[in-house]
Amino acid sequence: MPPRKKLTAAARRAQLIEVGRKAFAKKGYEATSVEEIAQRAKVSKPIVYEHFGGKEGLYAVIVDREVELVVALISEAISSGSPRERLEKAALVFLTYVKDHPDGFAVLTHDAPVTATRGNLSSLLNDVAERVGKVFAVAFKQAGYDARTAPIYAHALVGMVTFVGQWWTDARKPPVEKVASHLASLAWMGLRHLPKQPTPITKRSTS
Amino acid sequence: MPPRKKLTAAARRAQLIEVGRKAFAKKGYEATSVEEIAQRAKVSKPIVYEHFGGKEGLYAVIVDREVELVVALISEAISSGSPRERLEKAALVFLTYVKDHPDGFAVLTHDAPVTATRGNLSSLLNDVAERVGKVFAVAFKQAGYDARTAPIYAHALVGMVTFVGQWWTDARKPPVEKVASHLASLAWMGLRHLPKQPTPITKRSTS
DNA sequence: GACGTAAGTTACGCTTTAGTAAGTTACTAG
DNA sequence: CTAGTAACTTACTAAAGCGTAACTTACGTC
Numbered sequence A, B: 001m002p003p004r005k006k007l008t009a010a011a012r013r014a015q016l017i018e019v020g021r022k023a024f025a026k027k028g029y030e031a032t033s034v035e036e037i038a039q040r041a042k043v044s045k046p047i048v049y050e051h052f053g054g055k056e057g058l059y060a061v062i063v064d065r066e067v068e069l070v071v072a073l074i075s076e077a078i079s080s081g082s083p084r085e086r087l088e089k090a091a092l093v094f095l096t097y098v099k100d101h102p103d104g105f106a107v108l109t110h111d112a113p114v115t116a117t118r119g120n121l122s123s124l125l126n127d128v129a130e131r132v133g134k135v136f137a138v139a140f141k142q143a144g145y146d147a148r149t150a151p152i153y154a155h156a157l158v159g160m161v162t163f164v165g166q167w168w169t170d171a172r173k174p175p176v177e178k179v180a181s182h183l184a185s186l187a188w189m190g191l192r193h194l195p196k197q198p199t200p201i202t203k204r205s206t207s
Numbered sequence C: 001g002a003c004g005t006a007a008g009t010t011a012c013g014c015t016t017t018a019g020t021a022a023g024t025t026a027c028t029a030g
Numbered sequence D: 001c002t003a004g005t006a007a008c009t010t011a012c013t014a015a016a017g018c019g020t021a022a023c024t025t026a027c028g029t030c
Helices: A009-031 A034-040 A045-052 A055-077 A083-100 A102-109 A121-143 A147-170 A176-189 B009-031 B034-040 B045-052 B055-077 B083-100 B102-109 B121-143 B147-170 B176-189
Strands: none
Touching: A009 A034, A009 A045, A009 A055, A009 A102, A009 B009, A034 A045, A034 A055, A045 A055, A055 A083, A055 A102, A055 A121, A083 A102, A083 A147, A083 A176, A102 A121, A102 A147, A121 A147, A121 B147, A147 A176, A147 B121, A147 B147, A147 B176, A176 B147, B009 B034, B009 B045, B009 B055, B009 B102, B034 B045, B034 B055, B045 B055, B055 B083, B055 B102, B055 B121, B083 B102, B083 B147, B083 B176, B102 B121, B102 B147, B121 B147, B147 B176
8 A cells, every 4th residue: 555645534633633732832822823733744724724623723622632631640640548649649640741741741831822711731730739729728627737828838739840840841850750759758858857768659670 | 291292212111111011911922912012002013113123122121121130039038048048038039029020920921932042931940940959969968868859859949939929929818928938838847747837037017 | 483303103015824715636435 | 437525735815913114293402
């Protein structure tokens, strides 16, 4: 079979999503043109419109997929275990996501179209932080702390992980497990009582 | 004197910077048009070009001012005191900045123009984190910790403060001093050893 | 009150880009 | 081989937006 010239609708759709993700990841929504995406997919512009109705349609699909993915990963990670385990697993899972899906992550960090009400990384993380905050509020109340301060800690933790993830994107620094472990140590023990060698939640063969 | 129709060059320039900051804060660089800015300033488009040479010129001036301001504030905050005091002061100063200059902060959070090499909030914060990381590396070495892990902690702390700042923008939650104090507590003691009532670095008359 | 100049406007050219209408090509089933 | 159709292209419209050339108006000054 000589190289195909026409793809099935499903295959083309999938390809456009991939290409679009790369493009939006690089320049953000506004600075990326439909023409550009079409060219990279070696296809003409109307194809994009046939599949997604327009620029925002494609963007929406791409962002939605990433959001669903991240939410699923985080939800799974914090579904069980001790508080500390949950935090470490969440950090691990998020960092792994950033590592394995750099384009998707980049798309989320860029500005969303002005018309969109949601879809930013900020809004996603705020949702996560809010959920964590509610859990904290309960725990704080039981322990005799001021429950109104819970959101501060929740957002601090989410911000911590996120920003490390962003930094971690650029340069291939230490392995994810180590980083996640350090983050968990910081959150749990503070700088004052850092262990010399943080104990990873998952034992690895790396010494 | 009846209401003026013409402003001096300096006054108009200042006004355009203010108006531009608000506009860029709302929709980001790409989605904001020069026409729009001119209209809001009740002036015609060429005025903007006279003063700043173009859209990017105006944007560059606005961002530069904000970056300089933040850098100056943070530098001052971490110039002296114990490590913990420095962290708390830095958090306090940053949160205060976010509170007092919401538009400037918003501009920094949006995407920079594609042509720009720097000017993002990310790059600014990465610089800060890198500086902190170097200080940490020295301290880690002295204390017998792995100095290569220092950047993790540095970035974690910066991310912590930043994300809380972002969250704090929307809703007027607890006073800055409290928030900064909680952040410092978290960083120093960890969730495991949180004090019931964090002691603010600056004694206030509030209770 | 005339006049020089800083400040400002109108009206345009040109490029980019979102979106569409109408026609064309490659694959596939009989 | 032939037809039907799903996939695709060419060629366009309309609008938005950056930037500029040429002209006008208000203000201070003698």
